[in-house]
Amino acid sequence: MPLNRPTPMHERCDILIIGAGPAGMAAALAAAPSGAAITVVDDNPQPGGQIWRDGPQVALPPLAQQHRAALAQHANIRVLTGTRVVGLGARQPTDKAPALLLEDADRGWTQHSHRIILCTGARELLLPFPGWTLPGVTGAGALQALIKAGLDVRGQRIVIAGTGPLLLAAAATATQAGATVVRIAEQAAWAALAGFAAQLPRWPAKALQALTLLNTGVRANTHVLEAQGTTQVQSVRLRQGAHAEETIACDRVACGFGLVPNTQLGQLLGCALGGPLSNGQGLAVDAQMRTTVPGVLAAGENTGFGGSERALVQGAIAGHTAAGHVQQAQALRGQLARWEGFAQALQTSFVLNEQLKALPRADTLVCRCEDVAYADLAPRQGWIDAKLHTRCGMGACQGRICGAATQHLFGWTPAAPRHLLAPARIATLAACGGPAPEDPGAAPPG
Amino acid sequence: MQTTDVLVIGAGIVGATCAHALALAGLSVRVIDARLGGATAAGMGHLVVMDDNPAELALSKSSLDLWHTWAPQMDAGCAFTACGTLWIAANEEELQAAHAKRATLQTQGIACDMLDAAALARAEPALRPGLAGALKVRGDSVVYAPRAAQWLLDQAAAHGKVVFEQAEATQIDGHTVTLRDGSQRSAGAIVLASGIQAPQLCPGLPLRPKKGHLVITDRYPGTVHHQLVELGYITSAHHSDGTSVAFNVQPRPTGQLLIGSSREFDTTDPAIHRAVLARMLQRALTYLPGLADLNAVRTWTGFRAATPDSLPIIGPHPTHPHLWLAVGHEGLGVTTAPATAQLLAAQITGGTPLIDPSPYAAQRFALQVAA
Amino acid sequence: MTYTSNTPRTVQIAVNGVPRQVPAGTSVAAALAQQPPGTTRTSVTGQLRAPLCGMGVCHECRVRIQGRIRLACQTVCAEGMAIDTDAGNAPGSAMPCP
Numbered sequence: 077m078p079l080n081r082p083t084p085m086h087e088r089c090d091i092l093i094i095g096a097g098p099a100g101m102a103a104a105l106a107a108a109p110s111g112a113a114i115t116v117v118d119d120n121p122q123p124g125g126q127i128w129r130d131g132p133q134v135a136l137p138p139l140a141q142q143h144r145a146a147l148a149q150h151a152n153i154r155v156l157t158g159t160r161v162v163g164l165g166a167r168q169p170t171d172k173a174p175a176l177l178l179e180d181a182d183r184g185w186t187q188h189s190h191r192i193i194l195c196t197g198a199r200e201l202l203l204p205f206p207g208w209t210l211p212g213v214t215g216a217g218a219l220q221a222l223i224k225a226g227l228d229v230r231g232q233r234i235v236i237a238g239t240g241p242l243l244l245a246a247a248a249t250a251t252q253a254g255a256t257v258v259r260i261a262e263q264a265a266w267a268a269l270a271g272f273a274a275q276l277p278r279w280p281a282k283a284l285q286a287l288t289l290l291n292t293g294v295r296a297n298t299h300v301l302e303a304q305g306t307t308q309v310q311s312v313r314l315r316q317g318a319h320a321e322e323t324i325a326c327d328r329v330a331c332g333f334g335l336v337p338n339t340q341l342g343q344l345l346g347c348a349l350g351g352p353l354s355n356g357q358g359l360a361v362d363a364q365m366r367t368t369v370p371g372v373l374a375a376g377e378n379t380g381f382g383g384s385e386r387a388l389v390q391g392a393i394a395g396h397t398a399a400g401h402v403q404q405a406q407a408l409r410g411q412l413a414r415w416e417g418f419a420q421a422l423q424t425s426f427v428l429n430e431q432l433k434a435l436p437r438a439d440t441l442v443c444r445c446e447d448v449a450y451a452d453l454a455p456r457q458g459w460i461d462a463k464l465h466t467r468c469g470m471g472a473c474q475g476r477i478c479g480a481a482t483q484h485l486f487g488w489t490p491a492a493p494r495h496l497l498a499p500a501r502i503a504t505l506a507a508c509g510g511p512a513p514e515d516p517g518a519a520p521p522g
Numbered sequence: 523m524q525t526t527d528v529l530v531i532g533a534g535i536v537g538a539t540c541a542h543a544l545a546l547a548g549l550s551v552r553v554i555d556a557r558l559g560g561a562t563a564a565g566m567g568h569l570v571v572m573d574d575n576p577a578e579l580a581l582s583k584s585s586l587d588l589w590h591t592w593a594p595q596m597d598a599g600c601a602f603t604a605c606g607t608l609w610i611a612a613n614e615e616e617l618q619a620a621h622a623k624r625a626t627l628q629t630q631g632i633a634c635d636m637l638d639a640a641a642l643a644r645a646e647p648a649l650r651p652g653l654a655g656a657l658k659v660r661g662d663s664v665v666y667a668p669r670a671a672q673w674l675l676d677q678a679a680a681h682g683k684v685v686f687e688q689a690e691a692t693q694i695d696g697h698t699v700t701l702r703d704g705s706q707r708s709a710g711a712i713v714l715a716s717g718i719q720a721p722q723l724c725p726g727l728p729l730r731p732k733k734g735h736l737v738i739t740d741r742y743p744g745t746v747h748h749q750l751v752e753l754g755y756i757t758s759a760h761h762s763d764g765t766s767v768a769f770n771v772q773p774r775p776t777g778q779l780l781i782g783s784s785r786e787f788d789t790t791d792p793a794i795h796r797a798v799l800a801r802m803l804q805r806a807l808t809y810l811p812g813l814a815d816l817n818a819v820r821t822w823t824g825f826r827a828a829t830p831d832s833l834p835i836i837g838p839h840p841t842h843p844h845l846w847l848a849v850g851h852e853g854l855g856v857t858t859a860p861a862t863a864q865l866l867a868a869q870i871t872g873g874t875p876l877i878d879p880s881p882y883a884a885q886r887f888a889l890q891v892a893a
Numbered sequence: 894m895t896y897t898s899n900t901p902r903t904v905q906i907a908v909n910g911v912p913r914q915v916p917a918g919t920s921v922a923a924a925l926a927q928q929p930p931g932t933t934r935t936s937v938t939g940q941l942r943a944p945l946c947g948m949g950v951c952h953e954c955r956v957r958i959q960g961r962i963r964l965a966c967q968t969v970c971a972e973g974m975a976i977d978t979d980a981g982n983a984p985g986s987a988m989p990c991p
Contacts, residue, residue, distance in 0.1 A: 225966065
C-alpha cells in the first residue's frame, strides 16, 4: 500500500452502472449531463463488454472508440475496471437503491447509490459433451475474447461448433489472427441459416458484417460428438445429419450454443424475469428500462438478445430515466422499437437439436467446478435434490455453467443466487457486514 | 395401507443411523423424507468428543467409537478423515481449561495430548503467534454427512428390510402417519427424527432453532491440518442466549477450508445475516490472519435443533403411544447419531443399551399432551 | 491500445517460477496458452484445466498471483508479475496430521 490512509469501506454515487459494454457506456453518457455522480463498474480490464472488447490484438471499431473517448471527457463519470460485484451490501436508510458489495484486485467495499443500472450482458451457453473439459476446448465467443486478449493462434487448426451467429464472428476473428478454421459446425439446419442470412440486409450494418463472415467451411446440421486428446484437445468428432461422422485433427475446439442472459445480480436483487427477446429468461423491464425492483434499471443483452444497436438505445433510455430526464428517455422509444423489430426478425430458429441432450456419457462431467458427472445427476429430481446428493453448483462459478447446462439437459430451474455472486475475499466479508460508521442512525445490519 | 415394523420420519444423519440400527436388528423399516434438506446437509460433519457434562461425553465417545468401526467400510464420497481436533488456548486461563479437559477425556480412555506454544506453531504454522497452546484430540474426525447418511441407508437396505420413500409427513396418529398427498402409512412404531421440523408433527417438543453460518473457501491445500476450535467455543455454544460467534475451521480433503461458527436463537430466516457473518469471520481472522486473502466460494446457513439442556431427546414419547423421539441434537447431530441409534434401537427392541439412556429421556421435560 | 514511444512492447512475467516475455496488454490466460496446453489449474479429481469461457464466468482459469487467486482471463500481465498455476499439485494434498 503506497499511502497510509485507510481505504474506505463505503463509497457513494448517484448512479451505479454495472457493466461497461455498449449498454453501460450509453447509460453513463446519457446520464452525464445531469451532473450526477456516475460510477461504472466492469470486471474486465478495459471497458467494452464482449462486442467492444479491447486488447493487444484489437482494432476497436470507430463507434467503440468514440464511446470510450466520450466517457473519459466527463469528470462526473468514474469507470472502475477490474471490479466485480460479489454480493449485496448493507443498505443505509438514505440509499434509494440496494447497496452492493464490490471487490477489485486490492480491496472490497460497499457501494451505495440512488439508482443502479444493470448492464451485465449475456454469456455463452456451454453444454457438456465427452472431452469438453480438455484444455483447448473453449466457447466460441470465448475464443474471440481470448484472441483479443492476446492469444496467439497463428498456424493453429481450429474447429468452431455449436450454434448461432457468434460462430461466424469467432471464425472471422480466428482467421484474421492467423488460424486456419477447418470447419464451422452449425447444429441448426440449412433452412435456419438461410432464414438468418435473408434477414440480414434489413439491418443496416449487419449485411456488411455478414459478407465478411461468410465462410466456405460451414456445415449445417452438424454437431460435435466428442473432443479427443490426452492432456489437450487433438481432434474432434462431428456428426452431420443422422449418421455421417468425421474426425478432424485440430488444436482448438471453440463450441458455444447461443447466449444466456446474465441475470444473477438482478435475481439476487429480486428482479423479475420475462424479457421478451430471451424466451422469458432475461430481466423484465418497462418502457423506461425499470426492473420490478425500485431503484434498479436494466439495459442490454441481459434483458434479451437484440445486438449492440438495441443495447445502446436501451442503455441511453436507462441513463436518461435514472437521471430524471423523462422526455429524453421518451424520445428514444421510436429508435428502440425499430431495433427491436429487427431483433425479432433476426430471432431465427437456431433451435437446439434434441440430440445435444444425448451427447454426455455417464462419465462426462456436467459440473466442472466440483467434477460431478452426468450419471450422478441424471437420476436426480431437480436442482435442490442434486445439491443434496452431489456438490453440483457449489463451486466457484456459482452454478453459472452447470445451471444453464442442467436446465437444458434436464429442464431444471437453477436456484436464484442467495448471497455471493462470485468468490469474495474473507477480508471483504469480514469488513463489510454493517452500516457505515458515519450514520449512527442507520438501520440494523443484515 | 401398508405396514412395517418401524417407520422413520427423516433421513438425515439421525434418521439414517436409526434406520440402519433397526434394520440390522432384524426389523422392517420404512424411511420417509421430504428431500428438502436440513441440518445434515448444512453442517460441518465434525466428529468431536464433547465433555460439557457426563451425558454428552458418554454419547459422543460411544458414537466416535462406532464411527471408527464404520470408517474403513464407507465409500470415498463419505470422505472420512481422522484429522483430529486442536482445541486452541489463546491464553493461560484457556490453557488451564485445556488441561482440565484432557484430564476428563483421559478418564474415558480418549487419546489426547497437550501441545505447548511451540508445538502448536509447528503443528499449525498458519495460526497467529502468541497463542498459549492446544489440546489435541487424536480420534476426532470429519465426515461428509449427506453421503454418510446415504451410505447408512444403503447398508441398511443391503442387510435388512428397508424401504425409502420421498414424501412429506403431515400428521402422526398412533400407528399411522399421513403424507402430504393424503395417503397413509402405518407401522408398529414411529421414529421421529426430522430435526428442527419435528415440532410440526409433535407439538410441544421443546426445540428451538439455533441458526449457524458457514463459509467454504477455494482450494488452499496444506493451509490447515486439523479441525481447529477455540476453547471459548464451549461458552459460546451452551451458555449464551444471544448471538455468538466462535473460531472453528476445518480442512476439507479437497484443500478447501470450512469456516464457522455462529449461533443465533429463534430465527428461521435462512438468509445470510451479513453482520453475524462478518463477526464470525473477524473472529476467525484473529486466529488465522492469513484467511484474509483467501476466497470464500460459498456461504450458507443451517438450523440446529436445541433443547433447553442441550442434550438430545432419545426414547419413547411419554404420552403418545408408539411414538419414539430422536431429536434435539443441536450441533452434535452427526457426531452423536450412532449412539443415538443404538440407544433407540435397544429401547425399541428391548435390547441392551451401550450407555445409560436416562439423561436423554423425554420425561425430563414436562411435555404437553398435544390437542 | 495505442502505443506511445514510452509504452513497453513486452513485459516480463514469471510462470511457476520460469521467466517469460509477453506482449504488453496480453492477458494472463493468453500468456499461459503460449505453452500448450495452457493449463491454469487442476480440477478436484486431478484433471488439467484451461480457460473455457474467456470472460470471467467459468472460473476454470483461476491462478495464483502474488498470493491471491485471480481469473487469468480478466487479468492483464504486468511487469514483474509472478503467476502460479496449481497444475501439478495433487488435489487434496492437505493430508491430515498423523
